[in-house]
Amino acid sequence: MKLKTKIISSLIITITIVFSLTATLLFFGLKKTFNSESEQKLRAMYLNVLSQKENIQPISLPPAIFVKDTTANLQKPTINKILLQVETENELEEFAVMKGVESINGKHYLIDVKISLVENEDLLATVFIASLIGIILLSLLSLILASKLYDKIMSPFNESIKFLNTFSFKQPAIPSFQETDIAEFKHLQDSIQLFTERILEDLTHLQDFNDMFNHELQTPIAIIQSKLELMMNDGGLNQHLMSLIESSLQSLSRLKSTNKSILMLSRLRQGKSFESTQIDIIPIINTIVSNYEEILSVQNINISTSLKATYFINGNEQLVNVLLSNLLSNAIKYNTFQEIIQITLSDNELQIINSGPILDPMTSAKIFDPFVKSSFNSEGAGLGLAIVKAICNTLNYNISYKYEFEKHIFTLQFFNEYSSRLL
Amino acid sequence: MRILLIEDERELIKALTTYLQSEGYIVISAPTIKQADYEIKTAEYDCILLDLMLPDGNGLTMIPVIQKEQANCGIIVITAKNSLADKVTGLDEGADDYISKPFHLNELSSRIKSVLRRRNYGGKNEIVFNEIKIDTRKHTVTVADLELEITKKEYDILLFFIANINRTITKEQIVEHIWSDDSSCFDNFDFIYTHIRNLRRKITALGGNDYIESVYGIGYKMSVK
Numbered sequence: 001m002k003l004k005t006k007i008i009s010s011l012i013i014t015i016t017i018v019f020s021l022t023a024t025l026l027f028f029g030l031k032k033t034f035n036s037e038s039e040q041k042l043r044a045m046y047l048n049v050l051s052q053k054e055n056i057q058p059i060s061l062p063p064a065i066f067v068k069d070t071t072a073n074l075q076k077p078t079i080n081k082i083l084l085q086v087e088t089e090n091e092l093e094e095f096a097v098m099k100g101v102e103s104i105n106g107k108h109y110l111i112d113v114k115i116s117l118v119e120n121e122d123l124l125a126t127v128f129i130a131s132l133i134g135i136i137l138l139s140l141l142s143l144i145l146a147s148k149l150y151d152k153i154m155s156p157f158n159e160s161i162k163f164l165n166t167f168s169f170k171q172p173a174i175p176s177f178q179e180t181d182i183a184e185f186k187h188l189q190d191s192i193q194l195f196t197e198r199i200l201e202d203l204t205h206l207q208d209f210n211d212m213f214n215h216e217l218q219t220p221i222a223i224i225q226s227k228l229e230l231m232m233n234d235g236g237l238n239q240h241l242m243s244l245i246e247s248s249l250q251s252l253s254r255l256k257s258t259n260k261s262i263l264m265l266s267r268l269r270q271g272k273s274f275e276s277t278q279i280d281i282i283p284i285i286n287t288i289v290s291n292y293e294e295i296l297s298v299q300n301i302n303i304s305t306s307l308k309a310t311y312f313i314n315g316n317e318q319l320v321n322v323l324l325s326n327l328l329s330n331a332i333k334y335n336t337f338q339e340i341i342q343i344t345l346s347d348n349e350l351q352i353i354n355s356g357p358i359l360d361p362m363t364s365a366k367i368f369d370p371f372v373k374s375s376f377n378s379e380g381a382g383l384g385l386a387i388v389k390a391i392c393n394t395l396n397y398n399i400s401y402k403y404e405f406e407k408h409i410f411t412l413q414f415f416n417e418y419s420s421r422l423l
Numbered sequence: 424m425r426i427l428l429i430e431d432e433r434e435l436i437k438a439l440t441t442y443l444q445s446e447g448y449i450v451i452s453a454p455t456i457k458q459a460d461y462e463i464k465t466a467e468y469d470c471i472l473l474d475l476m477l478p479d480g481n482g483l484t485m486i487p488v489i490q491k492e493q494a495n496c497g498i499i500v501i502t503a504k505n506s507l508a509d510k511v512t513g514l515d516e517g518a519d520d521y522i523s524k525p526f527h528l529n530e531l532s533s534r535i536k537s538v539l540r541r542r543n544y545g546g547k548n549e550i551v552f553n554e555i556k557i558d559t560r561k562h563t564v565t566v567a568d569l570e571l572e573i574t575k576k577e578y579d580i581l582l583f584f585i586a587n588i589n590r591t592i593t594k595e596q597i598v599e600h601i602w603s604d605d606s607s608c609f610d611n612f613d614f615i616y617t618h619i620r621n622l623r624r625k626i627t628a629l630g631g632n633d634y635i636e637s638v639y640g641i642g643y644k645m646s647v648k
Contacts, residue, residue, distance in 0.1 A: 211503070214503060215476055215503050218503055218524045218525055219432050219435065219524070219525075221525045222432075222435055222524045222525030222526070223432065223434040223435050223438060225525050225527065226435060226438035226439065226442070226525075226528055227434075227438055229442075229527060229528045229529070230438060230441055230442060230528070232591050232593075232641075233442075233445075233528075233590050233591055239639045242591075242638070242639045242641055243639060243640070243641065245641075246593065246639075246640075246641040246642075249593060249595065250595070253595050256525060291602060294614040294615075294617065294618075295614055297614075297617075298613070298614045298617075
């Protein structure tokens, strides 16, 4: 639950408990106070009657005073509460009564004095309700104030969280936070700042490292290649030696290609951002297909395309080229001899479909992982689809694979607000 | 023709120098910017091969100097592979062409000849190889004065061969020359056979000699008979 909810609900519970206790105490406290006051008045009345001494006379002023001579025994006065029906009211009222038998001038007198407690009750009710209202108002005000204050106090914290949520390697930013006088939040801001700076520094180092690593690798490759080519041009070599040189050059070629792929893959995974524009992928697809026309005719493969005249997406041209090229070359590599490869475009998706035997489940599940390749094809490093996936992650496309009706189906979805179809 | 090779890798300098000398060039090398600066200001060159990653700085800084001191000189920038930024900057700064490391020697040879043609031959855009004449501006080929109908790819292949007479050219080199960055799509370069065969047939059909021959299945060679 939210912190605010927790604080407010804890406050409410506490207030309710304290309030209930206070109210109860208040009620009984007040009641006791009023009653003892009434008792005192009652005693005073009794004593007043007693003080008449010789002048005492039987009197009957119901319900307040009742004096009568009596033959009963002396009795110490006691105080009780009773309910009486009073003439002017319809209901029974509560009275406090002090009754005793006293001896005055040698005679016994019954003295009965009463005092009404109704006023007490009214007073109690009024005071109690007033207090209640006061407490409720106070509580409400506190809660509202607490709520508003909370939002203000937590603002730097929320800002920090937002920064963390929106941070992206593609558009890295150094944070600039609002001032806060709360030490904990300031610590949080400082920590985030340091953390961000460190990450960005590491990122730059990693990029430099990758570039330098690549350069260091390319140079010996270039040297080996040059020396082999010089040997090849020597003219004095027989076929056996020439073919040794040629197969060395072929392996070198594969090394070059793998190196290039790894460099691209690591650049993509660093999360660098690539400039995107609106591009029409139809001419790109057509160019790639025509690039492959030799291979397609040698392997007797036909490509059937179902494309619109134009199809614009938001993307980076170089990356999209590599993406589509890798998908198609993959399809060609694994396509069954003489079968058709289909390229279809509909709504938001592009599908490339080739026929072939089913892949084993391990390969199938990890098809977009680097260095994963099918046993049917041992050439190549198995990086083509990994690059495809990395490009999709960079450009916010979605790529998926399934095997259905003996066909390998790769589906590419372009998720972005700029994709549109022009008919 | 004099070539200045601005490159710091010793083994690469040796290999390139051997190769270019066998092509008939005079080759001077400079392994640092400082030394290159000296060479540029004290001698004349027809073409400069400029590696961008030098021990004492980025080779791009040399381009304005070269343009000032050697106005007629062609500049070919050597970049690390996949550095699109380098390629674009290099050409923007005024280089004539770029080549990515690691490159084939024959490819380099072809680029140098191309740059020299553009720079030095002014209005003359013709290459002559016995009965084969190529107009590099119009991109047309004649064999014994008869127009040769060839595709763009075949034209590029022919030009590549002529830039590397008597040298063995592997199939991979041909594919990389024509498809450049896209060449890594291909696992196997045997399909190039069709192009070569068609080219040879077209030339001989017009009465030209068959200069192109296959070399032990590795590649091809165009040689003077």
